[in-house]
Each structure stands twice: as C-alpha cells, then as structure tokens.
C-alpha cells in the first residue's frame with residue numbers, strides 16, 4: 552500500500568506491480584515473476600528478494616527477449632559472478648549434451664536462481680573452474696538460466712566442450728524424468744539456438760553418459776532424451 556501511495560504521489564503511472572525506479576541506475580523495480588523486456592538485476596530494489604530491477608538492456612550475451620519460445624534468465628538476473636576468464640565458442644556447433652546437476656529440484660525463480668548460484672560457487676571455488684561449467688541450467692520452473700551461454704566454451708563434457716553446448720537440468724533424474732516444463736525448455740532452447748545460428752539444424756543430441764564414465768543425466772532423463780528425434784545412437 553505504501554508503494555502504491557508513493558506512486559500516486561510522484562505521478563508515476565506504472566503497470567500493476569511495477570513502480571519505483573531502481574537505485575542508481577536505469578530501470579524499474581518490479582515483482583520478478585512479471586515480464587521484463589530487458590534483464591533483471593538483483594540488489595537494486597527495496598521490498599524483498601522478489602523485487603528486482605528490470606533494466607532495458609540485458610547485461611550479458613543472452614537476454615530474455617532473444618527467444619520468444621523460452622524464458623532465459625540472464626546471468627545478471629540470477630546473480631551470477633563474473634567469470635575469471637572466457638574462451639570464445641566457434642558456432643554453429645553440431646553437438647548438444649544433456650546433463651543433470653544431481654542437486655536439489657527447484658520449481659520457482661527464487662529457488663532455481665539460488666541453485667544456480669550454488670552450482671556456480673561449487674564449480675569456481677571447489678573445482679577451480681573459471682565459471683559455472685554448463686552452457687545453460689534448466690529448472691522445473693520451465694526457465695533456462697544462462698551459464699556460459701552461446702558465446703563461450705563450457706566445462707561440461709570432457710573432450711567435447713568446444714564442439715557442443717550443454718544444458719543441465721537442476722535436480723537428480725535417476726528415478727523420474729524432469730517435468731514437461733523443463734523438458735520443453737530444453738527443446739525450445741535448442742530451437743532458439745538453431746534459429747540464431749548457434750547450433751546446426753542437423754545437430755546430434757547426447758546424454759553426458761554417452762561420452763563419459765558417468766550416470767549423468769540420470770536413468771529417467773536419459774531414457775527420455777533417447778526418444779527425441781535428434782538423439783544420436785552413434786558416438787560423436
């Protein structure tokens with residue numbers, strides 16, 4: 552109520568749930584489940600963790616508006632640390648790998664973003680990598696969380712990182728597959744990559760276990776992707 556009164560006082564006419572300007576920068580504070588045409592940035596709004604600054608421009612290479620078919624949260628939106636170094640990815644790539652994180656499941660932005668930050672911390676601080684390893688993380692909220700993105704080589708699939716992208720679904724999928732929202736997010740992310748020239752239209756899809764000694768991406772998720780049209784039974 553206080554916020555609404557402030558809006559009237561300052562003659563701002565906001566959309567519902569969108570009001571105060573962000574601290575020290577352009578953009579508008581709004582509830583983070585609302586559409587933002589640019590990117591969300593944490594720490595610039597008062598009123599709780601669900602209040603984020605919607606800026607007009609994404610601060611990283613991937614932005615939510617790039618693909619209308621899938622919600623992609625930029626690194627800035629989920630609160631990623633800056634990479635220690637980057638290696639440019641040469642595209643289009645012809646391989647796409649599916650992983651799982653073997654961590655907790657998440658079903659909303661707040662918990663999925665926290666998961667993503669934890670995974671990045673683990674990869675950077677415990678594994679000593681330059682950044683979160685995956686190209687993208689996927690939550691059962693049906694959203695994609697930008698990792699190294701389309702422009703940088705990842706650290707996800709040993710021997711193939713410079714030849715392919717990887718999406719890792721947050722959670723452990725040995726005994727059940729991810730929900731349809733997450734599965735559709737992967738499919739739509741790949742279509743997005745093809746439409747922007749990052750992935751070849753004749754790409755080959757694999758599970759991590761196809762090229763490494765691991766049970767990733769879990770039995771249930773692995774059996775699911777083997778039914779997808781681009782899954783390749785021939786090793787890359």
Ligand SMILES: [Zn+2]
Nearest residue numbers: 650651759767
């Ligand atoms: Zn894996």
